[in-house]
Amino acid sequence: MTRAEFDGQMRRLAGLRFMPADLATHYEGLRDLPVTALVSAVSRAIRTRSEFPTPYELRMDADVEARAVPVEAEPADTLLAHPVDVVIPASALTPALTLHITHAHDYACDVCRDTGWASLWCGQRPSYAWLAVHSCGRQGGHGEHEWVRHCHCRSTNRVLARRRAAAAVKYAQEPARAPRY
Numbered sequence: 001m002t003r004a005e006f007d008g009q010m011r012r013l014a015g016l017r018f019m020p021a022d023l024a025t026h027y028e029g030l031r032d033l034p035v036t037a038l039v040s041a042v043s044r045a046i047r048t049r050s051e052f053p054t055p056y057e058l059r060m061d062a063d064v065e066a067r068a069v070p071v072e073a074e075p076a077d078t079l080l081a082h083p084v085d086v087v088i089p090a091s092a093l094t095p096a097l098t099l100h101i102t103h104a105h106d107y108a109c110d111v112c113r114d115t116g117w118a119s120l121w122c123g124q125r126p127s128y129a130w131l132a133v134h135s136c137g138r139q140g141g142h143g144e145h146e147w148v149r150h151c152h153c154r155s156t157n158r159v160l161a162r163r164r165a166a167a168a169v170k171y172a173q174e175p176a177r178a179p180r181y
Contacts, residue, residue, distance in 0.1 A: 001030075006026075013052055013053070016052045109157050115151075
């Protein structure tokens with residue numbers, strides 16, 4: 001890697017706190033890395049760090065990025081057999097708008113919409129028709145309100161299980177951050 005390529009990547013980190021005045025030590029510690037590895041390490045540092053990384057931390061980021069396994073997204077949309085046109089009438093500020101809908105979003109759970117949290121209403125009649133009525137369990141007088149609890153699908157929902165697995169892989173690969181003294 002040339003010094004110009006190195007300097008270009010280090011400029012990308014200029015927004016992080018505590019940027020050193022001289023990057024000679026960083027260049028000496030990182031010059032044997034391929035440019036593509038440095039680009040990946042800098043991109044990861046931008047996403048995960050608030051302080052300017054040391055050469056060691058950049059090497060760790062390069063290693064993590066090299067081992068990273070992309071998570072395949074499960075298609076959440078299905079193609080409609082017959083597309084639907086929805087016309088939104090004109091208002092004083094906007095012209096009429098026609099939406100051509102060709103796909104429908106499919107949730108594994110319609111109660112929580114794959115978040116793992118079910119919204120419920122504590123009271124007589126929900127303000128919003130989509131909320132189920134269920135007491136929050138608090139004793140004494142209190143006003144009507146919306147509240148959430150774990151959805152019944154939380155342990156069996158395939159989308160949530162895939163997200164948990166991806167998060168476990170991601171956080172297992174995170175380098176341990178060395179304390180700065």
